[in-house]
Amino acid sequence: MIWLRAKVSSMPRKINHLKGTVMKPEVTELTPAGEQRKLRLKISTAYHNQKKRAAKKGARLNYQVLDLQASAMDGPLLCHFCGISLTSLNLSVDHLTPISREGTWDLDNLAFVCLPCNLAKHELTEVEFSNLRTLIKTWPLNATRRFLARLRSAGAKFRQH
Numbered sequence: 772m773i774w775l776r777a778k779v780s781s782m783p784r785k786i787n788h789l790k791g792t793v794m795k796p797e798v799t800e801l802t803p804a805g806e807q808r809k810l811r812l813k814i815s816t817a818y819h820n821q822k823k824r825a826a827k828k829g830a831r832l833n834y835q836v837l838d839l840q841a842s843a844m845d846g847p848l849l850c851h852f853c854g855i856s857l858t859s860l861n862l863s864v865d866h867l868t869p870i871s872r873e874g875t876w877d878l879d880n881l882a883f884v885c886l887p888c889n890l891a892k893h894e895l896t897e898v899e900f901s902n903l904r905t906l907i908k909t910w911p912l913n914a915t916r917r918f919l920a921r922l923r924s925a926g927a928k929f930r931q932h
């Protein structure tokens with residue numbers, strides 16, 4: 772996780788256009804304390820959703836909600852893939868190796884990512900999605916945007932089932 776964050780932050784400016792396609796700037800009236808509270812609540816909700824999903828598959832989480840919250844508060848909270856700032860509005864929790872691809876329920880298989888990246892990634896592994904991002908950055912901007920939009924749209928439909 773740390774390696775990827777470092778990689779994202781050292782990427783040249785030319786990929787910044789991708790960030791704009793992922794999430795529009797947000798306007799929030801929350802105070803920093805209010806935003807912190809909302810983030811903790813969002814992470815708590817994500818934790819309890821994970822716990823329910825794991826239980827359905829006969830598994831148990833080996834970490835507590837406080838562990839997940841603590842890892843979010845440990846340094847700047849940025850999307851693991853695109854590097855955008857995460858807030859209570861766009862934060863989601865991703866299994867780097869999806870459960871459907873033999874990923875574990877462990878804390879070290881989790882990353883905080885923006886919802887658009889999460890929807891686009893869907894059942895790809897961390898490496899597959901990173902490789903895909905590298906590839907599509909070489910395409911014309913419109914092609915990249917439309918491709919990502921299609922991936923997110925399909926990802927959102929899969930989530931409903």
Ligand SMILES: [Zn+2]
Nearest residue numbers: 850853885888
């Ligand atoms: Zn992202």
